[in-house]
Amino acid sequence: MIVKTLTVTNKLGIHARPAGMIVDITGPAKSDVSIVFEGSKANAKSILNVMMLAIPLGSEVKFEVDGEDEAEVVQKLEKLFDDKFNEEPG
Amino acid sequence: MGKAFPIINREVSVVEETLPESRIAAEEQLFLKAVNKTVAEINKIKEISESRTGLRDSLIFATHLMILQDPGLVNGILDKIRKDHKNARWAVHVVLGSYIDKFEKIDSPAMRDKAADLRDLYNRLLGAMDDSGPVLEDVATDDGVVLVAHEFLPSFLMTIKPGQVSALAMDTGGRTSHVAILARSLQVPVVSGLRNVAALIKPEDTIIVDGSGGMVIVNPNEDDIRRFHERQEVYERQRRELFTMRRLEPMTRDGKYITLHANIELPTEAEKVMDFGATGIGLYRSEFLFFRKDAPSEQEQCEAYKQILETVAPCPVTIRTLDAGGDKLVPGITSANEANPFMGWRSIRVCLDREEIFCEQLRALLMANMRGNLRILLPMISGLSELRRAKMLINRCREELESRGHKVAAVKVGVMIEVPAAVMLVDKLAKEADFFSIGTNDLIQFTLAVDRTNELITDMFQPHHPAVLSMIYQTVMAAHRQGIPVAVCGEMGSDPFSVLLLVGLGVDELSMTPWSVMATKKIIRSMNFEDVRETALTVLTMDDAESVNAYLKAKYAQTIKDLGISSLLGDDGEKQN
Numbered sequence: 001m002i003v004k005t006l007t008v009t010n011k012l013g014i015h016a017r018p019a020g021m022i023v024d025i026t027g028p029a030k031s032d033v034s035i036v037f038e039g040s041k042a043n044a045k046s047i048l049n050v051m052m053l054a055i056p057l058g059s060e061v062k063f064e065v066d067g068e069d070e071a072e073v074v075q076k077l078e079k080l081f082d083d084k085f086n087e088e089p090g
Numbered sequence: 091m092g093k094a095f096p097i098i099n100r101e102v103s104v105v106e107e108t109l110p111e112s113r114i115a116a117e118e119q120l121f122l123k124a125v126n127k128t129v130a131e132i133n134k135i136k137e138i139s140e141s142r143t144g145l146r147d148s149l150i151f152a153t154h155l156m157i158l159q160d161p162g163l164v165n166g167i168l169d170k171i172r173k174d175h176k177n178a179r180w181a182v183h184v185v186l187g188s189y190i191d192k193f194e195k196i197d198s199p200a201m202r203d204k205a206a207d208l209r210d211l212y213n214r215l216l217g218a219m220d221d222s223g224p225v226l227e228d229v230a231t232d233d234g235v236v237l238v239a240h241e242f243l244p245s246f247l248m249t250i251k252p253g254q255v256s257a258l259a260m261d262t263g264g265r266t267s268h269v270a271i272l273a274r275s276l277q278v279p280v281v282s283g284l285r286n287v288a289a290l291i292k293p294e295d296t297i298i299v300d301g302s303g304g305m306v307i308v309n310p311n312e313d314d315i316r317r318f319h320e321r322q323e324v325y326e327r328q329r330r331e332l333f334t335m336r337r338l339e340p341m342t343r344d345g346k347y348i349t350l351h352a353n354i355e356l357p358t359e360a361e362k363v364m365d366f367g368a369t370g371i372g373l374y375r376s377e378f379l380f381f382r383k384d385a386p387s388e389q390e391q392c393e394a395y396k397q398i399l400e401t402v403a404p405c406p407v408t409i410r411t412l413d414a415g416g417d418k419l420v421p422g423i424t425s426a427n428e429a430n431p432f433m434g435w436r437s438i439r440v441c442l443d444r445e446e447i448f449c450e451q452l453r454a455l456l457m458a459n460m461r462g463n464l465r466i467l468l469p470m471i472s473g474l475s476e477l478r479r480a481k482m483l484i485n486r487c488r489e490e491l492e493s494r495g496h497k498v499a500a501v502k503v504g505v506m507i508e509v510p511a512a513v514m515l516v517d518k519l520a521k522e523a524d525f526f527s528i529g530t531n532d533l534i535q536f537t538l539a540v541d542r543t544n545e546l547i548t549d550m551f552q553p554h555h556p557a558v559l560s561m562i563y564q565t566v567m568a569a570h571r572q573g574i575p576v577a578v579c580g581e582m583g584s585d586p587f588s589v590l591l592l593v594g595l596g597v598d599e600l601s602m603t604p605w606s607v608m609a610t611k612k613i614i615r616s617m618n619f620e621d622v623r624e625t626a627l628t629v630l631t632m633d634d635a636e637s638v639n640a641y642l643k644a645k646y647a648q649t650i651k652d653l654g655i656s657s658l659l660g661d662d663g664e665k666q667n
Contacts (some may be wrong), residue, residue, distance in 0.1 A: 011427045015200045016153045016207075023156055044161040047153070048189055054198040058376075086422060 001066040004074045010084040013056040018085040023047045025076045031067025091310075091318060092236040092256040094295040104183040104216065109175050117171050121178040124218035126159055127258035131214060132158075153204075157211060163189065178220055185226075186212050209240070227488055235296045240288040257299035259287050259306050281306050328654050332608040336367030340611045346619035348593055349610060351408070351601035353579060357394045360401040363604050367611060370405040372601020373467070373527070373579040374398055374452065377413050380420045388450045395458035403461035406528065408601075410467040410506065410575070411480075412451055413437045423447065432535065437470035452487040462499035467527055472511040474518055481522070513561045520572040526565055529595075530580030533556050553582050554636035558592065559630055559638070566596040577601055586650045587642045589613050594626030610657045616653055 006015060026033040033044040037059060040087070042049035044063065055061055065073050072082045109117060136151040157163065163185065170181035186208060193205040234256030242260055275424040279301025291297065291308055298307040298318045307314050307639070323367065340350045351372030352363040363371060379386050379394055385393070399407050414420040415436020428434040441448035455466060468480050481503055488498050505512065505519050508529035512519060530553060535542045537558050540550045552558070562578070569576045577599035582588040584606035590602060593614065600610060625645065629638045 009427065010425070013202060016204055020153055020156050027159070043162060046160045047156045048160045049162055051201060051204060052189075052192055052196065052352075054196045054201045056198070084427065085427065 001064060002070045002074050003062060003064050004078065004080065004081070005060050005062045008055055008057055008061065008081070009056050009058045014050065014053065014061075016051060018080075019047050019050040021080055021085055022050055023076070024081065025073060029065075029067070029069055029073045031065050031070045031073050033066075033073060034064040036062040036064065041045040091296065091298045091315070091322075092234050093405055094182055094238050094291045094293060100134040104179050105177075106180045107177040109177055111175070114172060114175060117176075117178040118168060119172065120168055120219055121167060121181065121215075124182075124215050125164070127218040128211070128214045129158055131218070140525045153207060153267060154211060158428070165586075179216060182212065182215050182219075207574060214596060236299055236412075238291045239479070240298070257281075257297075258303065259284060259291075259297065259299050261286060261288050281458055292470050298475045312619055332612060332655065333424060335611065335615075336365075336608055337350060338611070338615065340614045342593070342614055342617050342619040342622075344619050346593070348597075348614050349575075349577075349599040350607050350614075351406075351511055351577070351579075352600050352604040354398070356605070357397045359604070360398045360407075362587075364402060364405070366604045366607045368604065368607045370463075371398065371407040372599060374407060375411045375413065376411060377420060380412060380414065380423070385447070388454045391451060391454035392458045395455055395464075396460070397419070399458055399461060401463055403463050406463050406465055407461050408467050408579075409455060410469055410503070411438070411455075412441055413469040414440050421527060432532075432541070438468055438476055438480065439470065442476060445483065448480075449487055452484055452490060456484075456488055457496065459499045459501055462501075463502055465498075465502040465525065467504045467506055469506040469529070470509060470532075471507075471519070472509040473515060474522070476517060477505055477522055497521060507561075507565050508536070510561065513564055513659070516565050516568040517571070520568045520574060525575050525577065527568050527577040527579050527601075528562060528565060530578060531557075532584040533561060533580075533621060537561055553585075553636040554589060554591065554629070554642070555635040556630060556632050556638065559595065559626070562592070562594050562597070563626070570596065575599060584614050586610075586653075586655075587639070587646065590617060590622045590642070590646060591626055591629065593617065593619065594622035594624075596623075596626075612653055612655055613650070616649065 010018065012018075022035075022044060023046070032035075035042050035044040035050060035053065037053045037055050040053060041064075042053060044050060052062075063074065063077055065077075069072075099424075132151055132154050166185040167178075167181045170176050170185055171178055176184070190205050190208045190212065193208060194202060196202055204426055209651075215552070228596045234254055236257045236259060237255055238259045240261045242258060253280055258278055260280070261284055281297050281299050281301060281304055284306060287306060295308055296310065298310050298314065300306070300318070300321065307318070310318065339347065341347045349370070350368055351370045352366065352368040353373040353375075354363060354371055355375055355378050357374075360371065376391075376395075379391060395409060412420070412423075413436070415424040415434060416432045424436065424440060435443070439453075452466075455464060458464070466484065468477065471477050471480075480642070484501070484503060491498050502524035504525035504527055505523040506529050507513060507519075507526050509532070513533075515528075531542060534540070534553055534555070536548060536550060538552065538555055540547050543552050566576050570641075575598040576596070578592050578597050579601040581602065582592065583600035583602035589600065589666060590613070602610060626640070629641055632638050632641065
């Protein structure tokens with residue numbers, strides 16, 4: 001299992017679109033992926049769970065990725081956060 | 091007026107049942123089929139919306155589809171059916187309902203809004219499981235029904251066919267909400283902010299929706315109906331009267347001609363603009379082409395611009411270059427990560443920093459200008475160097491195209507006056523620009539230092555503040571000294587009192603939403619230029635916006651009332667003051 005902590009740097013935080021982009025990565029992955037924020041842990045394959053965390057700008061979130069493609073999933077998530085979710089409108 | 095057609099309301103229509111084992115498989119199937127049906131429905135709406143708006147990859151539909159595949163949601167519902175032996179409708183009600191409740195409690199306005207999307211899905215799923223449930227496609231009455239709901243989503247309104255719906259009534263929303271704006275463009279009366287209308291109205295109730303009066307009458311008595319018909323007649327008569335004069339000149343009684351243009355957001359709107367009596371397009375906001383996942387190619391842009399330019403040729407079309415940033419984020423270009431986005435990296439600043447994007451747009455514009463009726467408008471100009479650099483790039487693009495053997499028609503280049511610095515330098519700008527267009531929203535915001543998105547200070551956003559009027563007046567004076575025209579393209583152009591003032595201040599062109607053009611024409615034809623000029627010069631010396639408004643009201647309220655356009659101004663007219 002890989003545990004990776006990432007920082008949210010886009011202004012609106014993890015709203016609907018970024019949540020969707022996370023699930024785009026975690027959903028098809030073979031690994032189990034959890035997202036931990038302020039002590040709450042949620043299934044990162046569920047867009048509703050990810051959105052409900054309402055993660056704001058500047059937060060640290062922890063991903064726990066466990067499975068055969070864990071390295072690849074972590075790498076994609078890192079890139080997504082680095083790119084600030086490409087900052088779409090909305 | 092019409093029969094009520096409530097869109098399902100989750101509090102009332104679902105009954106809990108505990109089922110025998112033998113029926114569980116069927117309930118599971120019912121739910122899964124409903125998911126598939128809903129996915130198909132959303133894809134269909136997505137298609138319709140794309141063809142209507144020309145926009146792709148809308149966020150709302152992507153999120154809806156993803157929520158329908160959410161493992162927590164789907165398994166939660168299936169568990170409720172399999173383990174608790176509940177009926178599918180109840181399972182959806184309980185499981186999705188609990189998500190809705192949780193979203194409503196989230197301490198983030200953006201996330202709370204998502205509860206609306208969940209309610210939309212809730213209604214769709216329940217609707218898909220219930221053959222007798224209201225599916226709008228099945229409704230076909232000649233009168234058109236009145237749709238009643240807690241709230242409508244834009245996606246839903248996109249599916250309404252002309253004639254199918256006579257009015258909308260909803261619990262939520264304000265006059266400036268997206269739904270209200272969409273409904274107006276569909277020309278369906280809407281009353282919003284009714285708080286509990288969805289719970290009170292039953293199917294088959296007869297409802298009167300009075301869009302301009304902002305009220306709803308349920309099961310009206312004969313008197314109500316008679317009064318409604320009278321009001322409707324007045325509205326229809328006023329509309330017809332205006333329509334007969336749409337080909338008349340927008341000229342004051344003493345012969346001063348004011349050019350009336352329309353603002354559009356979508357290339358497809360260009361067609362109807364001329365029907366409303368406009369003689370050109372005063373503002374096409376090109377950033378609407380960019381609100382999608384991938385930036386439009388030069389070719390795609392060229393096609394979109396050509397569609398507008400050819401549709402209204404030989405009438406002029408003002409296309410504003412990419413005005414990204416502020417509250418309009420464009421994917422892959424601007425970012426939301428700014429403390430002061432309205433004063434940040436936006437608009438012409440972005441274009442001059444990202445020359446490759448700007449030049450693509452400029453080449454597309456120049457290539458599309460086959461008929462020579464294009465006017466390029468540069469937004470957010472705050473000084474001479476920006477204007478010079480933009481004009482240099484336009485020339486460079488022209489030379490580039492000519493060297494490739496294209497014939498490029500002449501084009502006028504104008505400056506948007508919306509930053510106070512531009513007004514301070516307006517004499518110099520006037521020497522190098524072909525026209526000015528005053529963007530009233532930003533000019534008011536920057537002149538009065540009032541963030542127009544901040545609800546705490548909405549009452550300080552005063553279009554008739556003497557400081558704002560003085561800015562406009564100085565701009566007009568400088569332009570006329572150089573012999574170039576001045577347009578106003580903000581919503582100020584469709585408020586009767588503002589129209590009087592702007593004409594009095596010497597503005598040559600007004601550009602507004604298409605359906606305001608006819609009413610504005612009538613106002614202009616009723617006024618005397620000499621009189622409104624005197625009024626404008628008088629209010630310029632006043633101390634505050636309150637005095638200006640009181641003066642205008644005392645002098646013109648009766649005249650405007652006598653014009654007989656009250657029912658057409660509706661809430662649009664009030665909003666401006």
